[in-house]
Amino acid sequence: MLVIHSASSQVIKKVVSQIANKDNVYVLTFPKNRGTFSSIAKELYFEKDDIRISAYKVVGQVRKIIKEKKIDYLIGAYSNNYGTNYENLRVLFSKIKVYQKEIYNRRLEKVTYKCTFKEKLIEFYYTYEIKILPVLNAFLKLYRKCTKTQPEQIKKIMFINNTYGMGGVETLLYEWGNCLSKAYTVICVCDTNGEIYNMYRESNIVTYLHREKVYNEACSFNFYYYIKKVMKKEKPDAVIIAGADTILPATLASIFAKVPKIIKINNGVFYEVMNNKPVGMQLRLFSDFYHSIIAVSNSVRNNIHELGIKEHLIRVIYGSSIDVNNIKRKNYEVIDEMNTDKKNVVCISRLSAEKGVDVFIKAISCIDKDTLDQLRFFIIGDGPEKNTLIELSQKLSVGKYVSFMGFRNDIDNILNSSYITVLSSHTEGLPLCILESMAMSKVCICSNVGGIPEIIEHDKNGFLFEDGNYKELAHYITICVNNENMLQKMQETAYDTIKNKFDINVIIKDINNLIH
Numbered sequence: 001m002l003v004i005h006s007a008s009s010q011v012i013k014k015v016v017s018q019i020a021n022k023d024n025v026y027v028l029t030f031p032k033n034r035g036t037f038s039s040i041a042k043e044l045y046f047e048k049d050d051i052r053i054s055a056y057k058v059v060g061q062v063r064k065i066i067k068e069k070k071i072d073y074l075i076g077a078y079s080n081n082y083g084t085n086y087e088n089l090r091v092l093f094s095k096i097k098v099y100q101k102e103i104y105n106r107r108l109e110k111v112t113y114k115c116t117f118k119e120k121l122i123e124f125y126y127t128y129e130i131k132i133l134p135v136l137n138a139f140l141k142l143y144r145k146c147t148k149t150q151p152e153q154i155k156k157i158m159f160i161n162n163t164y165g166m167g168g169v170e171t172l173l174y175e176w177g178n179c180l181s182k183a184y185t186v187i188c189v190c191d192t193n194g195e196i197y198n199m200y201r202e203s204n205i206v207t208y209l210h211r212e213k214v215y216n217e218a219c220s221f222n223f224y225y226y227i228k229k230v231m232k233k234e235k236p237d238a239v240i241i242a243g244a245d246t247i248l249p250a251t252l253a254s255i256f257a258k259v260p261k262i263i264k265i266n267n268g269v270f271y272e273v274m275n276n277k278p279v280g281m282q283l284r285l286f287s288d289f290y291h292s293i294i295a296v297s298n299s300v301r302n303n304i305h306e307l308g309i310k311e312h313l314i315r316v317i318y319g320s321s322i323d324v325n326n327i328k329r330k331n332y333e334v335i336d337e338m339n340t341d342k343k344n345v346v347c348i349s350r351l352s353a354e355k356g357v358d359v360f361i362k363a364i365s366c367i368d369k370d371t372l373d374q375l376r377f378f379i380i381g382d383g384p385e386k387n388t389l390i391e392l393s394q395k396l397s398v399g400k401y402v403s404f405m406g407f408r409n410d411i412d413n414i415l416n417s418s419y420i421t422v423l424s425s426h427t428e429g430l431p432l433c434i435l436e437s438m439a440m441s442k443v444c445i446c447s448n449v450g451g452i453p454e455i456i457e458h459d460k461n462g463f464l465f466e467d468g469n470y471k472e473l474a475h476y477i478t479i480c481v482n483n484e485n486m487l488q489k490m491q492e493t494a495y496d497t498i499k500n501k502f503d504i505n506v507i508i509k510d511i512n513n514l515i516h
Helices: 009-018 055-069 085-094 117-127 129-147 168-180 197-201 220-234 247-256 279-289 298-306 324-329 357-365 386-395 411-416 432-439 470-482 484-502 504-515
Strands: 002-006 026-029 042-045 073-078 100-104 156-163 185-192 206-211 238-241 261-266 292-295 314-316 343-348 375-380 402-406 420-423 443-447 462-465
Touching (some): 002 009, 002 055, 002 085, 009 026, 009 073, 055 085, 073 085, 085 100, 117 129, 129 247, 156 220, 168 185, 168 197, 168 504, 185 220, 206 220, 238 247, 247 279, 261 279, 261 298, 298 314, 324 432, 411 432, 432 443, 432 484, 484 504
Parallel strands (some): 002 073, 073 100, 156 185, 156 238, 185 206, 238 261, 343 420, 375 402, 420 443, 443 462
């Protein structure tokens, strides 16, 4: 018997224990799950450690296993109620010949394994996507040339994204939408629900939701028809497309709806292939139909250019922004733990290895005692490294100077009570906590990684130190404490940087210029 892992580990364990014959059972799972099922079955592993199975990628491997292990009973299980897992299992099972095959859902109910004609078409497309895309591109160019129209003015702007979940681009679109709604009708269409859906609904943004919940990537073809339906109703003059899985459905829908201006926004690094899809190729081919491509930082811009996108199409509009006026108007509460005669040094970060909080703690241990006695250090955040970091602070004899405050909802109050802010990450984009700190006229000392150098100009509005160099970090903390005049000038420059470059009104002005 062979069980295909396309569900949560708990569901697979139930399938093996309650349905499968415990003797001679194999589970085909992902390499990262090594050992998860070893006590109840013999483990085999997919050749690729991906977030999902893809039928056309694994069918050859499954056939080989069936032949070698003499499998006569095939079981599949899936957890999600929507998405691609169930579709992929049906497509896979339609290609496999065994004596008995069954598919179960998360409630261990047997469901049909018959594959629909539509699913076979989808599977055919993904199998030959690399060959189909250039042909599709040529057809779309001809279609666009014959049907191109131009609106007299932009009145309706539509955002298209994967999800209303909590994330960087989702929050970004929400902020942009609220500001743009003062001058335009702003519409947002997402494939799946998420934590900030209600926040969107309560705003001035007209919201559309395709599916209530999904545990997987967007089902491109289903989402395409939904977008097309909404576009027919709303008739947008401009579309801004976010995300990777939306490239295909949103671009196609926009072209066939004759939307005059199509803009793609990239908020992270794109690779040639992501989640088994040739995303780089999609972006490169469809860039011919985009009015422009927004990169949320210069580092993202460089990545897009490396994919072969024409340079004149790429516009940098920073994806992290601050409402400077709102920060100035706020009445901040005093944090009791920080209300002392000490100067507060704050590090806001998830407590995980890539965030380098251990570098911060090591730096504290290198500061001379006279300076150290003037300071108090606060680490805000939670994560898997918390206990390790607490032990490190005790081992280095700086535990009495360091407070681990855990996850907090009052970051603005904490930043307002800080003296300087430290970020010692090994990788970063454009961290919002640094923008907020500088908008409050705080000096930041950060590792020279990712998009941070686009915010901080060393020795002018803050300090940059070499990634992992805790001695250098300790040196700059000491400089800040012992040079008040220099610190004051740097604080003013930090505020001016945010006001002139990252204020939400500056960003919205750039978007307006781009749209028009």
